[in-house]
Amino acid sequence: MFSRLTRSLLATICLFLAFSLSVAAQGSDAKDAWQAMRTAAREQGVMIASQGVTDYGSSLVAQNVRVYPADDPDALVLQMPELRIEPRGAAIALIPSPQFTVTARPNRRIVRVMSFTHSGEIVADVTEDRISLELLFDELAMSLIRATRAGVTLDEAFDLSLTGFNGSLLAEREGTADITLSAQTTRYSFGFGDQSSDTPVEQQAQAEIGGLRLEFSGRELDMLSDDDGMLRAAFDAGFGMRFGLFAQSSTGTSRQSFDGTEIEGTSTSGPSEMVMNVEDGSFSVRSSVQSGNFSGGMPPFVGEVSLAELGFSLGFPLLATAQDQALYFRLNIDDVLPSAQALDLLGAGEFAGEAISMALELGAQGRLTQDLGDEFFDADEPPFDITTVNLDRLLTRVGDAEFTGIGAFAFLGGMLASLDDDVPNGTGDFVFELIGGDALMTRLIALGIVPQDQQFFARMMMNGLGRPVGEDHLRSDVAIRPGGLVTVNDAPLPF
Numbered sequence: 001m002f003s004r005l006t007r008s009l010l011a012t013i014c015l016f017l018a019f020s021l022s023v024a025a026q027g028s029d030a031k032d033a034w035q036a037m038r039t040a041a042r043e044q045g046v047m048i049a050s051q052g053v054t055d056y057g058s059s060l061v062a063q064n065v066r067v068y069p070a071d072d073p074d075a076l077v078l079q080m081p082e083l084r085i086e087p088r089g090a091a092i093a094l095i096p097s098p099q100f101t102v103t104a105r106p107n108r109r110i111v112r113v114m115s116f117t118h119s120g121e122i123v124a125d126v127t128e129d130r131i132s133l134e135l136l137f138d139e140l141a142m143s144l145i146r147a148t149r150a151g152v153t154l155d156e157a158f159d160l161s162l163t164g165f166n167g168s169l170l171a172e173r174e175g176t177a178d179i180t181l182s183a184q185t186t187r188y189s190f191g192f193g194d195q196s197s198d199t200p201v202e203q204q205a206q207a208e209i210g211g212l213r214l215e216f217s218g219r220e221l222d223m224l225s226d227d228d229g230m231l232r233a234a235f236d237a238g239f240g241m242r243f244g245l246f247a248q249s250s251t252g253t254s255r256q257s258f259d260g261t262e263i264e265g266t267s268t269s270g271p272s273e274m275v276m277n278v279e280d281g282s283f284s285v286r287s288s289v290q291s292g293n294f295s296g297g298m299p300p301f302v303g304e305v306s307l308a309e310l311g312f313s314l315g316f317p318l319l320a321t322a323q324d325q326a327l328y329f330r331l332n333i334d335d336v337l338p339s340a341q342a343l344d345l346l347g348a349g350e351f352a353g354e355a356i357s358m359a360l361e362l363g364a365q366g367r368l369t370q371d372l373g374d375e376f377f378d379a380d381e382p383p384f385d386i387t388t389v390n391l392d393r394l395l396t397r398v399g400d401a402e403f404t405g406i407g408a409f410a411f412l413g414g415m416l417a418s419l420d421d422d423v424p425n426g427t428g429d430f431v432f433e434l435i436g437g438d439a440l441m442t443r444l445i446a447l448g449i450v451p452q453d454q455q456f457f458a459r460m461m462m463n464g465l466g467r468p469v470g471e472d473h474l475r476s477d478v479a480i481r482p483g484g485l486v487t488v489n490d491a492p493l494p495f
Helices: 002-023 030-043 230-236 340-344 437-447 452-465
Strands: 046-049 052-055 060-069 076-088 091-096 099-104 110-126 130-149 155-172 177-194 201-219 240-247 249-258 261-269 272-279 282-298 301-317 325-338 356-368 384-398 401-411 426-435 467-470 473-481 485-488
Touching (some): 030 046, 030 052, 030 060, 030 076, 437 452, 452 473
Antiparallel strands (some): 060 076, 076 091, 076 099, 091 110, 099 110, 110 130, 130 155, 177 201, 201 240, 201 249, 249 261, 261 282, 272 282, 282 301, 301 325, 325 356, 356 384, 384 401, 401 426, 426 473, 473 485
């Protein structure tokens, strides 16, 4: 199925490229554009057929249009009553029928028919060196109207609708591309059921996303290929890509049933984003969600959890270098607030109203010993070496209790030199602090979360690893020295 969908996307791209062939020269008309589209698509193994064409001179209407792959005409078929091509100033507009269908047959037994409805058009403005496309749709919707297996109706449903949908694509001959897709409101729902198996399954979900926006930009994209050494050559030529996905808000509900057991949930979130970058020989990604909330569960295990922010970021090099480069991993979960009902399930209802926060930020200096590629993970030893590792931030906070840590470790001769050692060989210093730990321990013991017969051992570990520096405030200075010597507050481990 995915290969067929990919081919349909390629066919669409070919159709757009056909515009460039047809309107690059001044004075080209709609008939030339129609013929160029069919020719370009056929060269890519995609057929565009119609039962008739009405030529109005500057504009053209093709009736009963079918688009399908030449090697398997029934695998994926787009059908529309008419396709209109007409001028828009110096550009040309492609206007599909207000309603058309796509039929997919992933195999001989399964058939799915999707209906598309819209109010809009696609406008192409093309020169010899660039093509600019504008997707202008006040409304765009897709719905699964039939799904069968061997003639038997499947329990499947899918609906997608977008309002205020706009898109732009700019592609240049030199290998540059910029794509933006956005919608004021995006709504979708789906359902699936299978009662024929030993464990009947049913699933339903729906969601609404406000201010959805997708961005892609790339340069020197024509450098990409399957050739050995392609990645390095592409970066040397200035290759780079950026992908971003953004939303202002989202809400969703879901219900799942497995063999009679039901799980229901409702989720909401505020602004969210996910951004990936590939440039200057490195990869990076960051994502965040703000003002998240989830409620539901499986009776009797139900409850509600909210959070202020969830953030994640990661970065690492893609090419081997003689010099060290930066690597990093960051994760933060801020102000998680379980409801009293959710905490009661854990026997911790006393903590209702007290937020939980966690964070881990690691940085490093290191290098790849070979370029990222097909054989990257086939080496006998790690294809990368690390010189230093930094603990930039460690945080666990429960109410007024807080555990933090910072520090750094430097390998002697690099990480690869310590692969056969029981303890990494190098020098490191870390500081860990626990504030409010004794009060938290007392509460956990009172609630029975820490058993009475283990409280002595738990307190002994706290006081053995930390030295008092204030009221209910412990600090641990951890030092690692060459040869595997580890001390805590100047006392060697093991004690």
